Amino acid sequence: MTAAVALSPHSDSVPANGADCAPVLRERGQREVFCGLTGIIWLHRKVQDAFFLVVGSRTCAHLLQSAAGVMVFAEPRFGTAIIEERDLAGMADCNEELDRVVDRLLTRRPDIKMLFLVGSCPSEVIKLDLSRAAQRLSGKHSPNVRILNYSGSGIETTFTEGEDACLAALVPELPALPADAPQELMIVGALPDVVEDQFVRIFRELGIKTVRSLPARKSADLPPVGANTRFLLAQPFLGETARCLEDRGAVRLDAMFPFGAEGTANWLHAAAMAFGIDEAEFQRVIAPGKARAIRAIEHCRAQLSGKTIFFMPDSQLEVPLARFLSQELGMTPVEVGTPYLHRRHLAQDLALLPATTVISEGQDVDKQLDRVRAARPDITVCGLGLANPLEAEGLTTKWAIELVFSPIHGFDQAGDLAELFARPLRRRDVLKV
Amino acid sequence: MQLTVWTYEGPPHVGAMRIATAMEGVHYVLHAPQGDTYADLLFTMIERRNKRPPVTYTTFQARDLGTDTAELFQSAARDAYARYQPQAMLVGASCTAELIQDDPAGLAEAMRLPIPVVALELPSYQRKENWGAAETFYQLVRAIADKEVRPSPREGRRPRVNLLGPTALGFRHRDDIIEITRLLDSMGIDIHLVAPLGACPADIKQIGAADFNILLYPEIGDTTARWLEKTFGQKTVRTIPIGHGATRDFVNEVAALAGVDPACALDRSNMPWWSRSVDSTYLTAKRVFIFGDASHAIAAARVARDELGFEVVGLGCYNREFARELREAAKLYGIEPLITDDYLEVEDAIAALQPELVLGTQMERHIAKRLRIPCAVISAPVHVQDFPARYSPQMGFEGANVLFDTWVHPLVMGLEEHLLTMFREDFEFSDSAGASHLGHGHAAPAQNHDADVQAVDESTLQPVAEPEVMAARGWSAEAEKELLKIPFFVRGKARRNTERYATEQGLATITLDTLYDAKARYAR
Numbered sequence: 001m002t003a004a005v006a007l008s009p010h011s012d013s014v015p016a017n018g019a020d021c022a023p024v025l026r027e028r029g030q031r032e033v034f035c036g037l038t039g040i041i042w043l044h045r046k047v048q049d050a051f052f053l054v055v056g057s058r059t060c061a062h063l064l065q066s067a068a069g070v071m072v073f074a075e076p077r078f079g080t081a082i083i084e085e086r087d088l089a090g091m092a093d094c095n096e097e098l099d100r101v102v103d104r105l106l107t108r109r110p111d112i113k114m115l116f117l118v119g120s121c122p123s124e125v126i127k128l129d130l131s132r133a134a135q136r137l138s139g140k141h142s143p144n145v146r147i148l149n150y151s152g153s154g155i156e157t158t159f160t161e162g163e164d165a166c167l168a169a170l171v172p173e174l175p176a177l178p179a180d181a182p183q184e185l186m187i188v189g190a191l192p193d194v195v196e197d198q199f200v201r202i203f204r205e206l207g208i209k210t211v212r213s214l215p216a217r218k219s220a221d222l223p224p225v226g227a228n229t230r231f232l233l234a235q236p237f238l239g240e241t242a243r244c245l246e247d248r249g250a251v252r253l254d255a256m257f258p259f260g261a262e263g264t265a266n267w268l269h270a271a272a273m274a275f276g277i278d279e280a281e282f283q284r285v286i287a288p289g290k291a292r293a294i295r296a297i298e299h300c301r302a303q304l305s306g307k308t309i310f311f312m313p314d315s316q317l318e319v320p321l322a323r324f325l326s327q328e329l330g331m332t333p334v335e336v337g338t339p340y341l342h343r344r345h346l347a348q349d350l351a352l353l354p355a356t357t358v359i360s361e362g363q364d365v366d367k368q369l370d371r372v373r374a375a376r377p378d379i380t381v382c383g384l385g386l387a388n389p390l391e392a393e394g395l396t397t398k399w400a401i402e403l404v405f406s407p408i409h410g411f412d413q414a415g416d417l418a419e420l421f422a423r424p425l426r427r428r429d430v431l432k433v
Numbered sequence: 434m435q436l437t438v439w440t441y442e443g444p445p446h447v448g449a450m451r452i453a454t455a456m457e458g459v460h461y462v463l464h465a466p467q468g469d470t471y472a473d474l475l476f477t478m479i480e481r482r483n484k485r486p487p488v489t490y491t492t493f494q495a496r497d498l499g500t501d502t503a504e505l506f507q508s509a510a511r512d513a514y515a516r517y518q519p520q521a522m523l524v525g526a527s528c529t530a531e532l533i534q535d536d537p538a539g540l541a542e543a544m545r546l547p548i549p550v551v552a553l554e555l556p557s558y559q560r561k562e563n564w565g566a567a568e569t570f571y572q573l574v575r576a577i578a579d580k581e582v583r584p585s586p587r588e589g590r591r592p593r594v595n596l597l598g599p600t601a602l603g604f605r606h607r608d609d610i611i612e613i614t615r616l617l618d619s620m621g622i623d624i625h626l627v628a629p630l631g632a633c634p635a636d637i638k639q640i641g642a643a644d645f646n647i648l649l650y651p652e653i654g655d656t657t658a659r660w661l662e663k664t665f666g667q668k669t670v671r672t673i674p675i676g677h678g679a680t681r682d683f684v685n686e687v688a689a690l691a692g693v694d695p696a697c698a699l700d701r702s703n704m705p706w707w708s709r710s711v712d713s714t715y716l717t718a719k720r721v722f723i724f725g726d727a728s729h730a731i732a733a734a735r736v737a738r739d740e741l742g743f744e745v746v747g748l749g750c751y752n753r754e755f756a757r758e759l760r761e762a763a764k765l766y767g768i769e770p771l772i773t774d775d776y777l778e779v780e781d782a783i784a785a786l787q788p789e790l791v792l793g794t795q796m797e798r799h800i801a802k803r804l805r806i807p808c809a810v811i812s813a814p815v816h817v818q819d820f821p822a823r824y825s826p827q828m829g830f831e832g833a834n835v836l837f838d839t840w841v842h843p844l845v846m847g848l849e850e851h852l853l854t855m856f857r858e859d860f861e862f863s864d865s866a867g868a869s870h871l872g873h874g875h876a877a878p879a880q881n882h883d884a885d886v887q888a889v890d891e892s893t894l895q896p897v898a899e900p901e902v903m904a905a906r907g908w909s910a911e912a913e914k915e916l917l918k919i920p921f922f923v924r925g926k927a928r929r930n931t932e933r934y935a936t937e938q939g940l941a942t943i944t945l946d947t948l949y950d951a952k953a954r955y956a957r
């Protein structure tokens with residue numbers, strides 16, 4: 001993990017009010033969070049010819065099934081190679097077993113072009129070397145199938161960090177961008193296709209012709225990377241991926257994350273500046289989208305303005321979402337919990353949080369619930385293991401996972417994003433039972 | 434290693450969670466890595482519980498390994514005891530903690546907590562959820578039950594029984610208990626204890642005071658029932674009261690043990706008359722495939738054949754612990770038992786048998802949807818809609834009513850569609866309208882599956898398969914067109930029968946006559 005560095009924000013829109021360098025409450029104890037395997041649920045929808053094979057226990061398979069709900073039945077492109085007693089007792093050679101499973105899988109699914117061997121807690125603890133297995137199997141199955149490895153284990157990754165680990169494993173595979181190539185823009189982070197298309201359209205209109213995405217929708221379309229790559233993080237949980245891209249010479253464009261009118265404008269602006277787009281031209285291009293976003297957000301303002309919100313840690317989206325809700329909707333974040341705080345990437349969003357906001361990193365769930373009960377916020381953002389129990393105590397909740405699975409980035413989703421928070425409050429008010 | 438997409442059961446520690454969550458005053462300290470808390474949402478979401486499961490996870494991470502995981506376990510157990518003040522504690526390891534070989538039993542013992550602490554040995558790489566639940570319940574009862582307790586003399590009191598086996602996340606357990614409690618009350622019998630659901634350790638201590646035990650869910654309570662027989666001499670009622678006939682047998686068995694008159698059991702069941710009424714005639718000999726946990730599958734088979742007049746063409750279960758019972762049952766119907774936890778095998782069996790109704794789990798619901806076969810759910814694992822708000826037991830006389838409605842409903846829908854297909858030439862009706870109980874726009878079956886399965890898509894008369902495929906199999910264009918006039922939900926069977934007939938007769942071409950000769954040959 002990179003050391004967290006407090007930087008002064010580059011934002012010149014609003015004076016910093018201190019949350020970016022406020023002390024962080026760090027806690028250890030029981031954490032009520034998903035492991036990185038859960039990232040497979042949306043990653044496999046994004047990369048259309050990839051298969052994710054978890055090497056783990058029945059618990060891992062059960063988690064995926066519980067998280068994937070009914071998707072399990074659409075011939076999904078993920079599965080689990082369940083480690084059995086024989087594998088542990090050395091009666092079966094784990095690597096031979098893995099080869100057998102992979103062969104069977106690839107025979108069954110000839111449409112697969114990229115296979116991820118995903119490490120889990122059990123496979124990490126027994127020190128099964130999946131990176132070597134991936135190399136060995138790649139040799140066997142190339143050129144048809146590229147086989148890679150990353151770990152989504154709970155002991156190493158929290159929820160969305162699974163995507164970070166997956167994309168970081170892809171970075172060494174990216175073709176090299178020639179040193180004399182013109183500057184290119186890369187959007188990093190899996191976005192819903194509709195959102196990605198919106199962003200690409202805006203960049204084109206700004207005059208940025210070559211815009212790539214990591215991950216791409218097809219494994220054959222890996223974006224090239226080099227010293228002339230400028231990249232924007234679309235998601236706040238991609239620390240390792242960013243580091244790997246920087247190792248290959250790419251340059252990160254510092255920005256807020258693209259939530260709401262302000263966040264999206266700031267994010268687009270970072271790219272416009274890097275590509276020398278004229279300021280007036282920039283304002284002209286984004287004006288209609290920004291106006292639409294402001295109009296759409298307005299619908300929820302009465303509902304949300306002045307209300308308090310408490311984020312329990314889940315996905316690392318908490319800081320930028322709290323920024324959006326406080327800056328653009330007038331909400332008051334009481335505590336913003338995050339499983340991991342990347343200060344450098346979040347500097348601009350942190351700078352805009354009210355000085356009174358407590359930032360907490362990590363979790364001791366029982367102590368944090370005590371704080372929720374003491375604060376009695378209007379909305380508590382939390383996981384599904386906590387939502388109904390808190391509702392039963394008379395607190396209104398918004399379940400956090402939806403924020404990862406729904407299109408929420410960009411101008412044209414700003415209204416939907418605000419609505420996700422307004423709806424539980426509206427429901428609380430309309431029910432007469 | 435076993436390649437798995439869907440698993441019928443979770444790991445054994447989820448079974449232990451089902452026991453802890455079912456009970457009051459019990460707390461489970463689970464040595465587990467970050468992320469294993471996902472299981473909480475099975476209880477809070479699928480079962481809609483309004484409290485967190487009483488489970489503390491130690492939540493170790495990579496940086497803890499090899500150093501202080503043992504210390505982490507002890508501090509988690511200490512904090513849990515201080516905060517929740519349970520009457521008893523369960524301690525154990527999840528699959529990952531099993532590998533790092535901390536010893537929860539020894540670590541907990543060293544803490545000398547002033548309550549019973551039950552250490553669980555749940556081998557995650559051999560066993561599964563139901564076994565974990567059964568083992569946990571057994572260990573808990575063994576540790577807590579006061580072996581000196583015996584029933585008070587029978588003079589001047591009603592007989593008292595224990596109901597064993599209902600848990601959290603159990604399929605219809607909530608309402609089964611209500612139904613069976615009412616039924617027993619109508620016979621003049623009291624419930625001494627329901628366990629694990631709703632019981633606390635203090636109740637378990639007195640388990641020996643009941644006259645006998647009723648084992649409602651063998652998957653969960655069998656080990657415990659055997660131990661109680663041995664320890665307290667309590668007899669066990671083993672008939673599972675699912676269906677009208679089984680409920681009557683259950684009443685007789687209970688009455689004999691309690692020394693009461695079975696005639697006082699109130700039979701308020703509509704099922705026998707509903708099943709005898711002429712509207713049900715079309716149910717006769719409908720071919721049904723049954724899969725689930727062994728107890729529910731075996732009970733459903735009896736109801737299907739004896740009470741609805743179906744023909745049981747497939748019977749299976751996913752829990753090997755009860756394979757013997759299931760094999761015995763399959764003999765009654767003269768069919769091959771299917772014992773597997775691989776849903777692809779189940780799917781193949783259903784595709785091969787082409788039943789007219791599937792009774793199964795959430796998984797079979799999806800398989801049946803894909804194969805366009807009517808389906809009803811009879812067993813866990815189930816999804817949120819099978820933890821209903823309304824009263825809907827499976828057991829007892831009201832349970833029999835529920836079964837009749839639930840199983841016949843998708844078939845009535847099938848009949849409605851049949852009428853639609855008769856009017857297919859009518860411009861307002863077409864195959865593409867889809868099946869009403871399947872919703873619209875459901876996915877066509879994946880191509881890499883049994884190609885016998887035909888999705889109906891946008892065209893009214895859509896080919897049964899690629900024309901060249903049909904031709905290669907010997908179908909004349911005329912016969913293929915005729916095949917399309919057969920309602921989609923029996924078309925697959927008609928085609929298989931015709932092709933089998935053509936092969937038997939050594940015919941190279943399937944003509945119109947072949948189709949109808951085969952129909953006559955396989956007519957019921």
